[in-house]
Amino acid sequence: MSSAGSPLPPIRVILPDDQEVRGRLHERRQWPRGGWMYRVGLPMWANDAQSEGVEPREYLVWLTPEQARPVDGVSYEDVPTHSLPREADQAPPADRWAWKVQRIPPRNGRPGQVVVHVWDCADAPAGDPEVDVHEALDVLRTVAGAVPCKECGAAVALGPLTGSDVPKDL
Template identity: 40%
Template structure:
């Protein structure tokens, strides 16, 4: 709990939707609150709002106070008609990188080996990207040189589900097979 004197910004109102209480048979309620901050996230906007509340004093009395909580818009916080929210401190997402937009999210770097036991104690390995659903959890990451050393073993396969084969095959056999030369 905090008091409104924590910030010098001019207060503006916002509507906060309180959840229904099925035990008491109460429907959703809307109360007026103060927006302290707003933040843009990957999934939408969230607001830090100050809800009116009370706090107990040592002498047994109660005084007006404010309870602050982050709530998601528009499901739990709504604007009041005619109010300008430009004065509320706002954090927006940085502009997306053109490279990231074109290529998408990068996978973790490196490769991991899943060991597979076959009959008579023989083992073979399967090389995976670390985020492959078939990759073993907690396996050490191999850099490109170590991954190539492991891939050269005839008992090692390169996973085709996670593009490991697509990434490492040109490094193992050269790029000539891609262009047909």
């Protein structure tokens, strides 16, 4: 039975010799190496040693999307589905609102510079801690000459929040 108490939905199973049989979908699970696997129950005959007879049993197996295919018109929304958990500090890029501060020391008579980058900018210092938007804005407002990076879009995102205009060449 599925989590809602309804019967497990049927699923088409493609065997190695291209025969097609029906099974029952128990769960869907995302795997760390990528992709989804489906736990499918296949009806089989099995010998029972105690009764010396043959009885029906369900054989459970994990299958790939190429091996387990949906049945047209069947709903799979009640099947337990397990995505990989997101690590607390590892949000997808679309959800991130983090910044890195690059401090470039003075060289060859040139003054030092402070640049605020989006966390994944190629020019952002690797290994340095990320800062939140409040800390990034604080750096831009209080450190003389600090600028948001134009390459990664920090200037577009942070410029309006600091009261400065977005540069025209972006």
